[in-house]
Amino acid sequence: MVMAGERVGCDTDWQQFALGTRVVVRRQVGAQSGIGGSMSNAASPRPGVKFSDVIGIVTKITADALTVRRDAAGYPNDAEVQIAGSEIVAIKQVPPRPSRRSQTFSSMNN
Numbered sequence: 577m578v579m580a581g582e583r584v585g586c587d588t589d590w591q592q593f594a595l596g597t598r599v600v601v602r603r604q605v606g607a608q609s610g611i612g613g614s615m616s617n618a619a620s621p622r623p624g625v626k627f628s629d630v631i632g633i634v635t636k637i638t639a640d641a642l643t644v645r646r647d648a649a650g651y652p653n654d655a656e657v658q659i660a661g662s663e664i665v666a667i668k669q670v671p672p673r674p675s676r677r678s679q680t681f682s683s684m685n686n
Contacts, residue, residue, distance in 0.1 A: 586664040590642055593634050593669065598647060601630045602666040603659050627665060630657050647673055 593599055605626045635656060636643035642664065646655045 586661075586666060588667050590661060590664050590667045591637055591639075593637070593642075593667070595634055595637070597634045598670050598672055599632065599634055599644065599667055600670050601632075601642065601644060601659055601664060602627050603630065603663040604665050605663070630659065631670065632657065642667075 590601075605628045630644050630646065631648040632644035632646045634642065635645050636658075639661075641658050641660050643656055643658045646652070646657060
């Protein structure tokens, strides 16, 4: 069992992803950090630990951090999030965001 304040690691090498890859990153959020948008302890798969997910495009990779440009509904597409490697719990590649389909005039009249 993971206790509050204890760090968990990522089994996937997060530095392997190429720039421009769309990913979802689950990161551990410390209670003292004040970062919003995290899951509550009750919903957490690990009691006492909070997580937050970021969906976006990898824009920068360093030895210590991953930078992702958000690419999810409800967020501006130019918002970048830097995630410390030590906070990354899981990461995986996801398909491109679906394009919005607009209604055509002919389909509106049927």
